Amino acid sequence: MRLWIKLAFKELRNNSRFSLFFILNLTLGLVGFIALDSFKISIHNHIQLSSKAFLAADLEVSSNQPLTLQQQTSLEASMGEVLQKTRQVSFLSMVASPQATRLVQIIGIEQGYPLYGKILLKDQIPATQDSLRNDLLNGPKVWVQPELLAALNTKQGEQLRVGELSPQITQQILESPGGSFWAAQIGYKLFMGLEQVEKTGLTKVGSRRKYIYLYKLPVNAPLKQIRKRLQTQIADQFGPNSSVAVKTHHDANQQTKRFLGYLNDYLGLVSLVALFLAGIGTAYLFRSYLVKKTKEIAILLSLGATKRETFQLVLLQIAFLGTASALLASALAILFLPLLSQVMQNFLPKDFQSVLSWQSILLALGMGTLGSVVFCLPVLVRIRNVKAQILFQENQMETNITGGFSKAALLSYCPILLIAWMLAVWQSHSWLVGSIFILSLLASFLILGVIGWSMLSIVGRYFSSSYLILRLSFRNLYRNRVSLLSSFLAIGIGALLINLIPQVQEGLQQEITQPESSSLPTFFFFDIQPEQVDPLQQFLEEQNHPLNNISPMIRARLSLINGGTYQDSHVHLGDTREQEETKRARNRAYNLSYRLELSADESIVEGRAFSGTFNMESDALPEISVEIRFAERLGVQLGDQLTFDVQGIPIEGKVVNLRKVQWTGFQPNFFILFQPGVLEQAPGTFLATLSQVTAQEKVSLQNKIIQKFANISIVDVSRVIQKVLDITHQISWALQVMALLAVFAGLIVVYSLSRFNAQSRQQEINLLKILGADFPDIRSMILLEFGMIGLLASAVGALLSLVISRLLSFFLFESLWNVTWSLTFATIFGISILSMATAYLGVRKTLRQNPNSLLQAV
Amino acid sequence: MILKLNKIHKQYPSADNTEAVKVLENLNLEIHQKETVAIIGQSGCGKSTLLSLIAGLDSPTTGEVILDGQSLQTMNEETLAKYRSKQIGIVFQRFHLMPHLTALENVSLPLELSRQRNSQQQAAQTLETMGLGHRKNHFPHQLSGGECQRVAIARALVIKPALLLADEPTGNLDEKTGEKLSDILFDMVESISMTLLLVTHNHSLAHRCQRKLQLRDGSLHETMD
Structure with a gap:
């Protein structure tokens, strides 16, 4: 074994360019994977942890009418053990300072509130039960949001008019349970004691009061069962259309969950695409490496090495490179994850913490080691085709490994499919979506294969030109169509994945940005x-x-x-x-x-x-x-x-x-x-x-309306809308950053593919040079061939990505989809140019080399 | 007797899959221990195919290759590889050295593959005998064509094989270097007392062998010139 380890490392060191490229390619995909996966886990953990604090309880019963003591006791009997309970009433009402009037959400609470989470007061001091008892609940006092003080043009210590009461403002609230991090809140929050609320007289008139009963239950209480029991009981006791409702902390914060759900799915999709792109790039790099290794494998076989041993040698190399990539990716992810949180900090909850998950790192290590082996397996099984007798022949050195499809070769694709499918299902949290994603990719492979084969056949058979360069290019495309088909497929799938994320991102972005036509x-x-x-x-x-x-x-x-x-x-x-x-x-x-x-x-x-x-x-x-x-x-x-x-x-x-x-x-x-x-x-x-009410007019106009139409609630939404617009800009920027990451990973893959293709043409270019072909002609021929492959493959791939993005948007993002032709054309153009540029650099290098150096062999 | 080829037939399917291409037909050969045999023939007559069959790198369509009393056709892939690593040395026309290994590492490789001890010392000694002691730490691309072929011969001989197969060993070298190399080759074969089967176009090289056979129409014919 030591011999094979030594040989494996020597070969990798000798092919340092390949090793570096392989590691770079895989690392890029894995960094994206680990960071995005950790981020997703952090989001999930945050939702779990924050939902109790959001509801301020384990369980909430609410009603438009206050429940009698008897009704409460009867419902509580279905809850099992109740550790703690507290009541709350909430409604919208206008409150006034001597200077202004505003719509406010009045929240009446009593001792014990909140059962979970905290009320954060001015200077970041959390309210204690003592401060509640001695301050807020002790007489006509209110705690308000600082923004309300500004809106009412008043300050702490002053009095407000709340119904029939004139309580004093004794504290400012920075945070409180139930605050959605990006929801546009209607009305500022005003907290006061439940008994004081009764004294305002506001609970006797007006509408939309909500009486809330909050419960703290034992840690292991079966919340879902309790909720179901209560729902049945409520339906029996209050009738099916009563306003009495029950919810657990799991049901709370739906809006946040929905938004984070989108973000989660989008990130999952980006990480999956990054990983797939890395997989394709890695497999192609490995293919080019193995083609070069054919002769060495044949030498080892001629010296008495068994096929199993040569297989082991290459397997060892992939496993080593994969593990090295995963380790490097883990290290980079540690740096990258805080950056990701930084990018998204403005629209994430204040107390959100992104933690690098060991689960993600272990998975990445598995993906790096096992995944790279699996992705390279179709190439790896072709080592079996290498025969030592090629050493007695002159021209068959590099053809053996790229041979046709055998049963084993076809079977070797199965683990990729299985792992890809499992990953897709896991990332999308849905058998349906994951399966659709993989089936779409498979169908794309098939469609690309059929279109690619037809195009390459048509080009060679029916397009002949008197112009030498065109004739040579067309003939090359036709004659090499078997080997070119695989690069056509890879570039096509690359284009598909590159275009997929920006397409999905564009749909989401257009949804959250403000339409130009509407006036706010x-x-x-x-x-x-x-x-x-x-x-x-x-x-x-x-x-x-x-x-x-x-x-x-x-x-x-x-x-x-x-x-x-x-x-x-x-x-x-x-x-x-x-x-x-x-x-x-x-x-x-x-x-x-x-x-x-x-x-x-x-x-x-x-x-x-x-x-x-x-x-x-x-x-x-x-x-x-x-x-x-x-x-x-x-x-x-x-x-x-x-x-x-x-x-x-x-x-x-x-x-x-x-x-x-x-x-x-x-x-x-x-x-x-x-x-x-x-x-x-x-x-x-x-x-x-x-x-179009100016800032100067706002207060006077609002006051005039209130004087004339006292019952009408007026909400100044300009500030809230601005806040939402600011946040959506940040989200859209983050979506773009993620999309760029996927595009960048894709372009590296396209570069790897084109470089491999250019290398495989080295011998032919050299021969043309020896035969006296003009250098510009050789360059034109190669550029034409690579341009055509790049253009045709990326066009088909990009068009297929539109179909898949439409499907994904339908199943994942509630049909948030818009076709963006400019992006699609940019993908096609970009890939064609990159493909041609890489080929051009490869040709230039070959043309500069001494023809003899390429003909010599050792 | 070390090598016996019994009624060997070898054919390949044609490009259009209509008619099989017959390369070797009813070929018989017996080579005794310490014998040196040259096989000559026109390009494409099947010389390389014959070498592949004898080395166990390919198998005949029908017939049997018996080496040291053992039929290669009865061995599985793994046994064959192990057998080759101990009993057969091959020298190729195009040297086929591992580019990322030094001369010493290239020569010690077959010893390491057959799990032999002191591989480095044995390899160094063989290189010394070939007059390449001073080049042992050089990589193939740092060596001349003649030196590369000497390393290749050293690699083939270091396991002291019972049978040495050489495919145009001087074919890639100029006349002077080729002559020098053939001197070294024959000296070594003599000193190790091994059997040599070489395939060549070079008549002077063929003349140095005890027997000369011509491969014609798929079978071997003794030739005296």
């Missing part, structure tokens, strides 16, 4: 009563600020789909993310609206526009428009009949179109729209927006 609103108006619409409109016209996007809003609960109830709307442990979303969507109450025309941010994806106002005399059902991704979550299709419960009255309608909504337009948009003439008589309120 300054104010959002809620709770406009139907009879207030005209006077409000008139009033604002007088102020030269016309009211926009006046939209009716009717609260309703979806009761039936196609006449049948949905039996199981509870989320189960084994549910996929898609099933969970469907069930959650079906569980909610919705805001319906009606309008004939679509807004500027909407477009019909499937179906037809509303036929007009609903005719009560007609037999037809009212027409419904559903937002496309919401329809997917709900499992609703065109033509389905939906029945809504609007304040106890069933309203039925038929889906006539599915709409795409650009939510980042920040206009009032709805998941479900009815055609006009159906919901007009249903009890509801109106929403509206006001745009």
